[in-house]
Each structure stands twice: as C-alpha cells, then as structure tokens.
Amino acid sequence: MSRKNSVLIVSIIPYFLERKNFWFEKNLKKILKIQKTQSFWQDNTLFLEKDQKIQISHFLRKLDELGYEKVFKIQELGEFSHRGGIIDVFPINSKYAIRFEFLGNKIENIEELEIEIKNEKTAKEILKKKLKSQEMFSDLKVLKSGDYLVHLDHGIGIYKRQLEINNQKYYQISYAAQDKLYVPLGLERKLSRYIGFSTPKISRLGSSVWQRTKRRVKKEAEKLAKELLEIYAKRELAFRNIFSPKSLIDKKIESGFKYKETPDQIKALEDIEQDFQKTKPMDRIVCGDVGFGKTEIALRTILRAVNSGLSSAMICPTTILANQHFENFKERLENIPVNIALLTRFQSKKEQEKILKDLKQGKIDILIGTHRILSKDVQFPENLQVLVIDDEHKFGVKQKEQLKKMRANLDVLSLSATPIPRTLYLALCSLRNISLIQTPPPGRLEIATHIGLFSKKIIKKAIKKELERKGQVYYLHNRIGTIEQAQDFLESLNSASWRIGIAHGRMNEKELVKIMSELKEKKIDILIATTIIEAGLDFPNVNTLIVADSTKLGLAQLYQIRGRVGRSHKKAKAFFFYPRRILTKKAKQRLKALKKAEALGSGYKIAIADLEMRGAGNILGREQSGNINAVGLNLYCQIVSQAIERLKAKKNGRN
Numbered sequence: 001m002s003r004k005n006s007v008l009i010v011s012i013i014p015y016f017l018e019r020k021n022f023w024f025e026k027n028l029k030k031i032l033k034i035q036k037t038q039s040f041w042q043d044n045t046l047f048l049e050k051d052q053k054i055q056i057s058h059f060l061r062k063l064d065e066l067g068y069e070k071v072f073k074i075q076e077l078g079e080f081s082h083r084g085g086i087i088d089v090f091p092i093n094s095k096y097a098i099r100f101e102f103l104g105n106k107i108e109n110i111e112e113l114e115i116e117i118k119n120e121k122t123a124k125e126i127l128k129k130k131l132k133s134q135e136m137f138s139d140l141k142v143l144k145s146g147d148y149l150v151h152l153d154h155g156i157g158i159y160k161r162q163l164e165i166n167n168q169k170y171y172q173i174s175y176a177a178q179d180k181l182y183v184p185l186g187l188e189r190k191l192s193r194y195i196g197f198s199t200p201k202i203s204r205l206g207s208s209v210w211q212r213t214k215r216r217v218k219k220e221a222e223k224l225a226k227e228l229l230e231i232y233a234k235r236e237l238a239f240r241n242i243f244s245p246k247s248l249i250d251k252k253i254e255s256g257f258k259y260k261e262t263p264d265q266i267k268a269l270e271d272i273e274q275d276f277q278k279t280k281p282m283d284r285i286v287c288g289d290v291g292f293g294k295t296e297i298a299l300r301t302i303l304r305a306v307n308s309g310l311s312s313a314m315i316c317p318t319t320i321l322a323n324q325h326f327e328n329f330k331e332r333l334e335n336i337p338v339n340i341a342l343l344t345r346f347q348s349k350k351e352q353e354k355i356l357k358d359l360k361q362g363k364i365d366i367l368i369g370t371h372r373i374l375s376k377d378v379q380f381p382e383n384l385q386v387l388v389i390d391d392e393h394k395f396g397v398k399q400k401e402q403l404k405k406m407r408a409n410l411d412v413l414s415l416s417a418t419p420i421p422r423t424l425y426l427a428l429c430s431l432r433n434i435s436l437i438q439t440p441p442p443g444r445l446e447i448a449t450h451i452g453l454f455s456k457k458i459i460k461k462a463i464k465k466e467l468e469r470k471g472q473v474y475y476l477h478n479r480i481g482t483i484e485q486a487q488d489f490l491e492s493l494n495s496a497s498w499r500i501g502i503a504h505g506r507m508n509e510k511e512l513v514k515i516m517s518e519l520k521e522k523k524i525d526i527l528i529a530t531t532i533i534e535a536g537l538d539f540p541n542v543n544t545l546i547v548a549d550s551t552k553l554g555l556a557q558l559y560q561i562r563g564r565v566g567r568s569h570k571k572a573k574a575f576f577f578y579p580r581r582i583l584t585k586k587a588k589q590r591l592k593a594l595k596k597a598e599a600l601g602s603g604y605k606i607a608i609a610d611l612e613m614r615g616a617g618n619i620l621g622r623e624q625s626g627n628i629n630a631v632g633l634n635l636y637c638q639i640v641s642q643a644i645e646r647l648k649a650k651k652n653g654r655n
Contacts, residue, residue: 003109004050004098004110004111004112005049006048006110007091007094007100007110008024008031008091008093009046009048009063009066009091010024010044010045010046010091010093011043011044011065011066011067012078012131014131016093017128017131021094032047035047044066046062046063048100048107048110050108050110051106051108052106053105053106054105054106056082056085056087056105059087059100060080063080063087064153064190065184067190068089069152069153070082070152070154070211071211071214071215072211072215073215074088074089074090074097075090075115076117076126077091077092077123077124078090078092078127085102085103086099086100086101086102087099087102090115092124095116095117096113096116097112097113097115097116098111098113099112125649126646129430129645133428133637133641134152135189136436137192137193137635137638138189138190138192139605140188140191141599146158146159147159147193148193148194148196148200149173149193149194150191150193150631150632150634150635151190152635153190154175154181154205154210155175155209155210155213156194156201156203156631157174157175157202158173158175159171159172160173160174168184169184170182170184171191175203175204179206180205192632192634193632195628195632195633196628196633198629201630216630217627217630217631217639218643220627221627221636221639221640222643222647224643225429225644225646228429228431228640229644229648238280239279239409240279240411241279242279243276243304244307246273246304249303249307249336250300250307252336253299253303253333254300256332259441259442262292262437262440264288264292264436264437264439265293265296267435268286268297268437271284271433271435272284272304272413275411276304281410281411282412282413283411283412283432284432284435285392285413285415285416285427285433286414286415286435287417287418287424287434288417288436288601289437289438289440289563289600289601289603290564290567290603291441291444291538291567292437292439292441292601293437294415294437295325295390295415297415297437298388298390298415299328299329299332301386302314302329302366302388305386305411308385310383310384310386311362311365311385312365312366312367312384312385312388313368313369313384314366314368314369314387314389314390315369315371315374315387315388315389315390315395315403316368316369316390317370317394318370318505319344319346319509319512320516321535322342322344322369324537325368325390326340329366329368338366339364339366340365340366340367340368341355341358341364341366341368342355342367343356343367343368343369343373344369344370344509345370345371345372346509356377356379359378359379359380359381360381362382364381374402384410385410385411386410386411386413387412387413388413388414389414391415391416391535392414392415392419392423393416393419393423393556417556417603418555418560418603418607418610419607420607421607421610421611424607424608424611425637428637428641429641430640430644431644436604437601438601439601444566445566445569445571445600446598446599446600447562447563447565448572448573449562449573449576449595450573450574451550451576451577451591451594452575452576452577452578453577453579454548454578456493459493459546460494462575463493463494463498463544463546464494465544466573467498469570470541471541471544471570472522472524472525473525473527473542473545474526474527474533474542474544475527475528475529475548476530476531476533476546476548476561477529477530477548478553479530480505480506480530483504483530486528487502490528499523499524499525499526500524500525500526500527501519501524501526502515502529503515503528503529503532504529504530505530505532515527516537519539522541531561533561533564535560537564539564539567540567540568541568542564542565543566543568543571544565544572544573544574545562546577547574548577549579550577551583555590555594555610556606556607556610558576558590558591558594559594559597559602559606562574562594593606593609594606608633611633
C-alpha cells in the first residue's frame with residue numbers, strides 16, 4: 001500500500017468515462033479552480049485531503065449521488081464499501097482503489113489498495129455498458145400506491161410516493177421496521193422495478209443482508225455466464241469482412257423517407273452501423289411498438305448489404321405481411337437497380353421455380369418470404385449476408401436455429417414489438433444486442449383501452465361512433481368455424497347495412513388480397529378477422545378494435561393486436577371483452593398488464609411482464625429462479641451481463 005495526501009473522485013457519467021486517468025491528473029488544478037464556481041463540477045466531483053473534516057454520513061451520501069455502487073468488498077471501478085471508520089472506494093478516474101480511514105469526522109489516513117485495473121479502456125467500456133443497462137431498467141413511469149422497487153445499494157423496498165423537501169423532489173421507499181429511504185430525482189438509474197416470481201423479502205436499511213445477497217448472486221452469475229458463453233462460443237468465433245462505407249444510394253434512400261426519424265430510430269441505425277464495422281456478425285434485436293418504424297430500419301439494413309455487393313433475405317410469419325413488405329420495398333427502391341423477389345407457398349409452381357432458379361444463380365438481391373424460404377429446395381447464393389426476421393416472436397426456436405445455420409457468419413436482425421421471454425432474457429444478459437424504439441412517431445396518440453364483460457350495447461355504440469367519424473373497425477373473432485355467426489351478430493345490431501368483410505388464415509391468397517384491398521379502399525366498414533390481423537397490417541383509417549373474447553389470447557398477442565389501431569392522428573379505441581364466467585388468475589393478470597401498458601412504447605414492458613407471468617423456472621431453470629427472486633429480474637440480468645462482459649474481456653486478454 002502507498003500513502004496519499006489527496007484524492008479526486010468523479011461521478012460515473014459518460015463525460016468522465018470518455019476521459020483517460022492521466023487527463024484528470026494533468027487538469028487537477030483547473031478542475032479544483034472551476035469547482036468553486038460551476039455547479040456541474042460541484043455536483044460531479046469530490047476532492048478529499050488527509051486531515052480534512054467531513055462527516056462519514058455526508059461522504060457516503062456523496063458517493064451515492066456520484067453513482068457509486070455499495071458492495072460488500074470492492075473489486076471493480078465504480079464501487080465502494082463501508083466498515084466502521086473505513087471507507088474503500090474505486091474511483092473511475094484512478095488505476096487503484098483507495099482506502100479512507102476516519103477518526104471521528106476527520107480523514108486520518110488515505111492509502112492506495114493493491115486492487116488495480118490492468119486495462120483502463122476495457123474496464124471503462126464494461127462500466128459504460130453497465131450504465132446503459134441500468135438506464136434501460138430504470139423506467140419508473142406510472143409507479144403505483146405499493147410497487148416493489150430495487151435500490152442498487154439498499155435492496156428491495158416498497159414505493160410510497162413522490163414528495164418535495166426544500167425544493168428537491170424525492171422517491172420515498174419504505175423498508176422493514178418503518179425505515180425510509182429518500183432517493184433524489186436524477187438518481188433513477190440506481191432504481192429498478194422488482195420483477196420476480198414470489199413476494200420479495202424486505203430487510204432493514206443499513207443491514208448487511210442485501211450486500212451478502214448481492215455478493216452470493218454475483219458469484220453464481222459468474223458460473224452461469226461461463227455456461228452461456230460456451231453455448232454461444234461458435235457464434236463468437238464466426239468472422240466476416242467489415243461492410244463498405246455508406247454509398248450515395250444509401251443516402252438517397254435515407255433522404256427519401258417521408259417521416260422524420262425519431263431519436264430511437266437514429267440510435268438503432270447507429271447501433272447497426274457499428275455492428276457492420278466489426279468482423280463479428282451482428283445478432284441484434286430491435287424492440288419497438290407496432291408502427292414505430294422498425295420496417296424502415298430493416299429496409300436500410302438490407303440495402304447496406306446490397307450496396308456492399310451482398311444479398312439479403314427477410315422472413316415474415318404471414319403471407320399478408322410478406323406481401324406488404326414486398327410492395328413497400330418495391331415502392332421505396334423504385335429507381336434503384338436492385339432485384340427484389342417474393343417467395344410464398346401461395347404463388348404458382350411456375351413462379352416459385354423461376355424465383356428459386358434466379359436465387360441460386362445470384363440474380364436476386366433481396367428475397368422476402370414466409371416460412372417457404374426454409375424449404376429444402378431453397379438454395380441461397382454464397383454472398384447471402386443479412387437475414388431479417390420480422391415479428392421474431394412468431395417463430396419457434398427450431399426455425400430460428402435453422403435460419404442461423406444457413407451461414408455461421410450471417411448478420412441477423414430480429415424485429416419485434418414484444419420479444420419472447422427467452423430472447424428478451426438473452427438480450428438483457430448481453431448475449432444478444434438489443435436496440436429499444438420507445439419514442440412514438442410525432443402526432444401518435446395513446447389508444448384508449450376498455451376492458452370489461454361482453455356487451456352488445458357497448459359494441460353497437462363503439463361501432464356507430466367510429467363509422468360516424470368516417471373510420472373503420474376491426475372485430476376480432478378467433479374461431480374460423482363460427483366466424484359467420486359473428487357476422488350475423490353484428491348485422492343484428494343495426495338495421496342499416498354495415499359493410500362487413502371476413503378475413504382468416506384458411507382463405508386463399510387471392511381472396512385475402514381482395515379483402516385487404518377493399519379495406520384499404522374503404523369499401524368495408526367492419527373487418528371480422530382472426531388473429532391474422534396481428535402481424536403487419538397498416539390501415540390508418542381503422543381506429544376501433546373490438547376483441548370478442550380476450551381470455552383466449554396471450555399477453556403479447558393482445559398488445560400486438562391493439563397496435564393495429566391508432567396509426568394516424570385520430571384517437572383510437574380498443575375494447576377487450578371477456579365472457580360471463582369466472583376468469584382464471586392468469587387471464588386477470590394478462591388483462592391487468594395490458595391496461596397498465598396503455599402508454600405508447602410499452603411493448604418492452606409487456607415483454608418483461610410476459611416473462612414475469614410465465615415464470616423464470618420454466619424458461620431459465622429453477623436454479624436461476626431463486627436468484628431472480630432474491631434481487632429481482634432487472635438487477636439479476638445486469639449482474640449476469642456484467643459477468644459476461646468481464647469474462648469476454650478476460651478471454652481476449654484485455655484485463
């Protein structure tokens with residue numbers, strides 16, 4: 001150990017993480033001078049000297065405000081521990097951890113500990129990813145009167161309210177024995193919702209229980225991280241050349257987009273561009289609500305490959321969606337020398353044979369299709385590089401593995417509004433990269449959601465109101481065998497003639513295309529349909545949705561279907577009915593979660609709620625289930641993610 005006379009500790013924010021340690025040493029005098037007058041430096045730095053008088057409680061509170069994590073024993077940048085009159089800190093602007101020894105309220109001694117980082121750049125990269133994952137989980141919108149919250153340093157408590165003390169707003173959280181914690185607004189990244197599969201244990205503030213629990217979970221997470229990395233090792237070893245820079249064609253397509261990109265869309269595109277500049281193939285999921293611009297991201301990603309002399313494929317769960325993408329892509333790429341083809345089982349044998357021949361000979365740049373592209377007779381050219389999986393949650397594990405086996409070094413971009421629990425979990429643990437699109441397009445309004453007993457009166461009134469404002473209606477009846485009875489029921493509600501159409505999966509393609517054309521041309525007032533409408537339909541004039549029996553559908557399905565309305569500037573309405581019988585506990589949970597996720601951009605929350613409802617034991621194994629209950633899913637995923645990042649760095653010999 002070596003003694004020191006003074007130490008500068010800076011907050012864990014991107015501004016400081018971008019700077020190397022020597023920058024702080026070189027600019028120390030300037031920092032101390034500017035700290036006296038500028039609030040940014042006062043709020044984000046702490047300078048301590050030997051023999052300085054400072055209350056231990058004030059020091060600990062300041063470390064908390066600077067974003068440092070309280071642990072049982074420090075090991076990494078950004079951590080601190082407290083035992084009696086000793087506080088150990090690992091500042092992000094230091095190569096070594098520092099020990100402060102107090103005598104009363106005076107710093108009696110400052111020493112460097114023999115805990116050091118060998119690679120500053122790697123350590124700070126891991127910390128940046130940690131910050132990003134904390135921000136992802138700290139969504140505290142719509143907190144209610146008893147929600148469980150996890151504080152990174154103090155553990156699981158119960159949210160009480162938001163209050164103001166001396167012009168500062170705080171979150172009030174209660175713990176055991178009437179202990180209370182006040183967390184200032186601005187420190188949200190230290191908080192996350194508790195998502196678990198049993199009622200959590202609440203302990204007292206300041207007890208060592210939480211630190212011991214966190215330490216145990218971190219130790220077990222390291223074992224899991226090793227196992228997961230071994231499973232994904234082949235993918236990690238895959239190699240491909242980096243993509244060529246953006247061309248004039250790419251820029252032309254970008255400028256031809258008729259909407260203004262949202263900040264989240266721009267960020268997702270930047271993430272993908274960074275993936276293309278690496279030699280490791282991309283495996284990214286873009287999670288965003290229906291109509292939030294995922295298709296535009298897919299189009300630009302595919303075109304990047306084509307302009308690099310490579311070919312691409314896009315797989316869709318339904319013929320309707322494949323057709324829609326095909327038409328949209330053709331329209332956007334009309335004046336660009338790109339060959340696009342569509343392959344579905346509904347095309348004639350002659351059409352399919354020609355497409356397969358052209359594909360094999362490398363004449364097709366972009367192939368859009370359904371499950372048909374997984375058939376044995378489909379032979380992709382050697383230059384296939386990008387695969388887009390639309391509505392990723394609609395494909396089974398075997399199908400997705402089959403897609404990835406097409407090429408070990410394939411770049412895979414998955415699109416989903418509500419990723420399936422396992423996919424989401426792998427993304428949260430850094431084994432799959434995730435880009436969230438939660439910013440709604442300008443002018444998009446929330447969908448008013450009604451949940452209640454099946455009511456003829458409410459259905460009649462809802463349809464009448466929508467048609468009066470020249471809109472159209474989806475009526476979801478998910479049983480093909482009785483779908484004509486649903487038509488009889490709707491006709492009985494009104495003496496005037498409502499123009500009604502029917503759409504379901506057993507109809508042939510020509511009939512479906514005809515019905516959808518009539519809907520687009522406003523020749524149909526009400527479309528009675530099965531869950532075929534769940535994927536990809538884009539009819540901005542349809543702004544009322546009626547689901548006859550919502551108990552038969554999964555949470556993600558309900559959310560996806562609701563997203564089929566509200567795609568214009570009009571206020572949309574969604575009615576989810578249930579029959580006059582006792583609802584199961586799961587059905588109640590689903591409908592409650594759906595109502596809770598009324599805000600725009602809630603697909604990610606729905607996916608998390610889905611994971612919570614299905615139970616981690618079924619998806620992730622019983623062993624992990626216990627750890628998740630101990631600290632909550634959000635923090636558990638952060639811990640596993642950090643363990644994976646550390647192991648990757650160690651494996652690459654960088655730390």
